[in-house]
Amino acid sequence: MVRKSLLLAICLALFAGASATSFTVDSPPQQDPVVYVTKIGKKYHRNECRYLDHSKRAVNLACARQFVDPCKVCQPPQ
Numbered sequence: 001m002v003r004k005s006l007l008l009a010i011c012l013a014l015f016a017g018a019s020a021t022s023f024t025v026d027s028p029p030q031q032d033p034v035v036y037v038t039k040i041g042k043k044y045h046r047n048e049c050r051y052l053d054h055s056k057r058a059v060n061l062a063c064a065r066q067f068v069d070p071c072k073v074c075q076p077p078q
Helices: 004-016 061-067
Strands: 034-037 057-060
Touching: 004 057, 004 061, 034 061, 057 061
Parallel strands: none
Antiparallel strands: 034 057
16 A cells, blocks of 8 residues: 555655646636645645745645645645
8 A cells, every 4th residue: 555645745746847737718727726745744734834844845735635634723725
């Protein structure tokens, strides 16, 4: 069984290398909000959360939801 931290690392790598969202005239781009995770944390946060440290990494919300829970202090989007 693959660990959640490994899957989150893969998700982070994909997010970092993502290109601009493609779209047609009929459908505007759909963008997930960006939330932040730490290397060892089990929660995702807003950028201004007091629980983030120097190891914060940006990830899209859809990916974060699959692997970690939202922080109860900063209440990021769900």
